[in-house]
Amino acid sequence: MYDLIGDIHGHADELVRLLGRLGYETDQGSYRHRDRKIIFLGDFIDRGPQIHRVLEIVRPMVEAGHALAVMGNHELNALAYHTEDPDLPNQYLRPRTPKNEHQHQATLDQLTSHDLRSYLDWFRTLPMWLDLDGLRVVHACWDEQAIAQIAKVNNKHARITDEFLHSACRKGQPLFDSVEVVLKGKEGKLPEGMSFTDPYGHVRTEIRTRWYLPPNGHTYRTYAFQSDECACDLRLDALVVATAIPYPADAKPVFVGHYWLAAPQPGVLAKNVACVDYSVAKGGFLCAYRWNGEQKLSNENFVW
Numbered sequence: 502m503y504d505l506i507g508d509i510h511g512h513a514d515e516l517v518r519l520l521g522r523l524g525y526e527t528d529q530g531s532y533r534h535r536d537r538k539i540i541f542l543g544d545f546i547d548r549g550p551q552i553h554r555v556l557e558i559v560r561p562m563v564e565a566g567h568a569l570a571v572m573g574n575h576e577l578n579a580l581a582y583h584t585e586d587p588d589l590p591n592q593y594l595r596p597r598t599p600k601n602e603h604q605h606q607a608t609l610d611q612l613t614s615h616d617l618r619s620y621l622d623w624f625r626t627l628p629m630w631l632d633l634d635g636l637r638v639v640h641a642c643w644d645e646q647a648i649a650q651i652a653k654v655n656n657k658h659a660r661i662t663d664e665f666l667h668s669a670c671r672k673g674q675p676l677f678d679s680v681e682v683v684l685k686g687k688e689g690k691l692p693e694g695m696s697f698t699d700p701y702g703h704v705r706t707e708i709r710t711r712w713y714l715p716p717n718g719h720t721y722r723t724y725a726f727q728s729d730e731c732a733c734d735l736r737l738d739a740l741v742v743a744t745a746i747p748y749p750a751d752a753k754p755v756f757v758g759h760y761w762l763a764a765p766q767p768g769v770l771a772k773n774v775a776c777v778d779y780s781v782a783k784g785g786f787l788c789a790y791r792w793n794g795e796q797k798l799s800n801e802n803f804v805w
């Protein structure tokens with residue numbers, strides 16, 4: 502059975518504490534549990550103070566078979582940031598703008614170029630999702646259509662190639678939209694001319710949607726991922742409704758990270774959807790869900 506751990510973002514002390522609480526012990530350089538495995542939800546790097554140490558814990562666990570891990574948007578971004586654009590000499594698939602540089606800076610500061618190269622190489626082995634016996638795991642959104650699109654190119658979770666990165670990281674390329682959905686979730690555009698200011702003071706024209714819910718009858722406020730995100734009480738635009746692919750209520754449970762949830766304690770999003778990212782890198786806590794095969798998820802099974 503599996504313990505699912507959300508976005509770590511360089512917070513190794515919290516990871517060690519959580520692994521201890523879950524009963525994992527170090528043995529021959531890797532944490533392990535006698536009869537359980539961890540599934541890491543991605544986003545190991547950027548932001549936090551102990552990125553190298555996090556990677557030194559996570560990779561050996563995966564390589565020794567004591568854990569599985571999926572790709573986070575930060576790992577894919579890092580690959581694109583360090584991969585030259587075949588069409589534009591001296592430029593990279595993720596443009597080195599001040600904003601992108603800033604987002605990646607902690608990793609650049611904390612890893613030697615040798616370690617960075619080695620971990621980038623490892624990131625290429627991370628699957629974009631896991632569809633296992635009784636549960637599914639993806640960094641941000643399980644969308645059958647997006648997953649099918651990516652599977653057309655890479656259905657066996659083979660190593661991420663430069664061609665895949667090019668297709669996934671450049672706007673207008675075939676895999677761009679699907680990879681955005683899977684690793685960053687879905688957005689719903691507000692009606693023309695409308696905007697709102699999010700809790701960070703950014704003016705936005707799109708909400709991050711509760712993609713797992715059927716959109717019918719929702720307003721922008723109630724369909725936004727966090728209810729304080731958008732104060733717009735208009736009904737969702739027909740296009741947002743028409744393009745939604747909600748997660749079926751009778752499908753296997755799916756686990757995501759990514760959303761920087763803020764709450765005094767974790768809770769499931771739906772009976773078969775749970776997010777295990779409670780913002781350890783933003784004053785929250787590192788969180789796990791201890792899964793024992795149940796198809797109806799329970800708030801009782803979070804550990805933090």
Ligand SMILES: [Mn+2]
Binds near residue numbers: 508573574640758
């Ligand atoms: Mn993320």
